[in-house]
Amino acid sequence: MTAYIVFQRDTTNDQQALDRYSERADGTFTGHDVQVLVDYGTYEVLEGPPIEGVVVLQFPDAAAARAWYRGEQYQEVARE
Template identity: 80%
Template sequence: MSAYIVFQREATTDQQALDRYAERADSTFAGHDVQALVDYGTFEVLEGPPIEGVVVLRFPDAAAARQWYHGEQYQDVVQDRFLGATYRAVLVDGADA
């Protein structure tokens, strides 16, 4: 069953750190079966507080998503995201047919 990591950027706190993260984040996908379905496209908040952007990544299953997220390569890069902005990240199973 596919699994998705949904990132919501709530507020930018350090643009330089966020820029460093953006430059390196895609390189962490190497060796992982991941597809970016949404990458900061146009959006409309229908409920809840405002956000700055959304990313949705699809993985073959939750184990693969966790392997990427908790992997050494991403954990090195994500430190700049933590410095650069406040995010909410959620791992959710898909509803595959």
């Protein structure tokens, strides 16, 4: 069954750190069956507090999503 990972950015506290993350994050997709469905762009918040952006990734199943997210390559980028 298809699985999704949704990233929601509420506020940016360190623009330089976000820029470094953004430059490296896409490289972590290599070797993974992932499709980027939403990558910021235009959106409208209908409920709740405002956000700065959202990313939605699609994977073939939950195991594939976990393998990417928990993988060493992505975790290294996420820790920085």
